[in-house]
Amino acid sequence: MASAQSVHGLPDFSQSTNFRSISTMLPPKLFPDVEPEPGERLNTEMAISESYSSRNITIPIHVRRGINDGPRVFVTAALHGDELNGTGAIRHLLADSSWELHSGTLILVPVLNILGYERHSRYLPDRRDLNRCFPGSKTGSMSSRMARTIFDQLIEPCDFGIDLHTAAVRRTNYPNARADLSNPRCAEMAEAFGAGIILDAPGPEGSLRRSATDRGVPTIVVEGGEVWRMESAVIDCMTRGVLNVLRKLEMVDGEIDVPIKQTVISHTKWIRAERGGLMQMHVAPGETVKKDQPLATNCSLLNEGQNQLLAPFSGVVLGASTLPSVKPGEPVVHIGKLGTRKQTNAYEKRSENDSVQQDAIEQFSSSVHVIAPESITNTDEADS
Ligand SMILES: [Zn+2]
Numbered sequence: 354m355a356s357a358q359s360v361h362g363l364p365d366f367s368q369s370t371n372f373r374s375i376s377t378m379l380p381p382k383l384f385p386d387v388e389p390e391p392g393e394r395l396n397t398e399m400a401i402s403e404s405y406s407s408r409n410i411t412i413p414i415h416v417r418r419g420i421n422d423g424p425r426v427f428v429t430a431a432l433h434g435d436e437l438n439g440t441g442a443i444r445h446l447l448a449d450s451s452w453e454l455h456s457g458t459l460i461l462v463p464v465l466n467i468l469g470y471e472r473h474s475r476y477l478p479d480r481r482d483l484n485r486c487f488p489g490s491k492t493g494s495m496s497s498r499m500a501r502t503i504f505d506q507l508i509e510p511c512d513f514g515i516d517l518h519t520a521a522v523r524r525t526n527y528p529n530a531r532a533d534l535s536n537p538r539c540a541e542m543a544e545a546f547g548a549g550i551i552l553d554a555p556g557p558e559g560s561l562r563r564s565a566t567d568r569g570v571p572t573i574v575v576e577g578g579e580v581w582r583m584e585s586a587v588i589d590c591m592t593r594g595v596l597n598v599l600r601k602l603e604m605v606d607g608e609i610d611v612p613i614k615q616t617v618i619s620h621t622k623w624i625r626a627e628r629g630g631l632m633q634m635h636v637a638p639g640e641t642v643k644k645d646q647p648l649a650t651n652c653s654l655l656n657e658g659q660n661q662l663l664a665p666f667s668g669v670v671l672g673a674s675t676l677p678s679v680k681p682g683e684p685v686v687h688i689g690k691l692g693t694r695k696q697t698n699a700y701e702k703r704s705e706n707d708s709v710q711q712d713a714i715e716q717f718s719s720s721v722h723v724i725a726p727e728s729i730t731n732t733d734e735a736d737s
Pocket residue numbers: 432433436518519520
């Protein structure tokens with residue numbers, strides 16, 4: 354058996370009786386020094402930094418290898434430490450014995466940003482966003498070094514990646530895949546995932562998916578739901594999607610189960626509050642809207658309408674604020690543009706035919722309090 358020292362540069366306490374209890378705390382195996390045999394699966398850990406008390410900071414990883422050769426795929430969640438729907442999807446995949454990986458290697462990382470997760474926070478303790486630090490630097494800040502370790506040891510050795518997210522705090526996102534569709538491999542993955550809506554964009558500078566794709570590891574992001582929750586409709590969408598991609602890559606048997614045709618969106622807009630007050634929503638995530646349709650009305654605490662927000666174009670509601678009280682400039686509704694009424698009708702018809710999307714629409718209709726515009730008095734001005 355290799356000593357701890359040879360595995361990861363840690364002192365080898367195993368010969369000392371006094372330190373045996375500390376020795377047993379060390380991870381038995383550290384990724385990526387372990388490679389499962391064909392057909393094997395194992396739980397391991399990866400050291401990504403060190404603590405004030407000079408312990409390794411590690412993240413748990415599940416590695417599964419099929420009996421045949423094939424691609425190596427990572428699925429990561431909680432890169433923002435408070436975004437748990439992806440963690441729930443990975444837990445579901447781990448517990449579900451109905452699928453089998455017959456080719457390639459699958460690496461499941463339920464919580465990538467372990468330090469944020471431990472504090473129920475999006476950010477690292479130095480207040481940096483890990484998802485803006487990639488590919489990172491060996492000589493940079495703590496976050497940058499952490500990003501570099503993750504990138505070198507976990508991301509770059511893979512052939513494809515899926516990174517699971519939710520909306521930021523106080524917002525929710527209707528499930529959607531995000532991919533740079535100018536990259537054919539990303540486009541194929543996003544389509545195979547089958548979220549129903551695909552946002553075409555390369556992702557922010559420094560994000561895991563953009564950095565990975567730039568370095569030849571086509572990676573997509575899937576967004577759905579809110580922080581601090583595990584939402585069944587989102588987990589169903591993510592679980593189905595990951596298995597769909599693995600089927601597309603011929604790593605798992607079975608038919609790909611996706612909506613008949615999916616909607617690609619290349620332009621989105623956050624509609625922001627004009628006034629301070631209580632925002633009464635008229636639409637829910639997943640719904641379609643027509644140009645000039647009322648989206649939300651800003652009211653005083655006495656239900657006097659102060660300002661109505663209208664849809665600037667026809668589209669689908671991708672996300673919304675879950676916090677009803679707003680100040681001017683705060684985001685209220687995120688709309689993805691659908692070009693024509695025909696496209697809007699087509700989107701509605703497609704989502705009706707897909708049970709996973711239909712469940713999501715039903716669940717999201719209750720995640721924000723929606724009321725009819727007519728139930729508000731004194732609406733005296735309208736802005737878009
Ligand atoms: Zn996120």
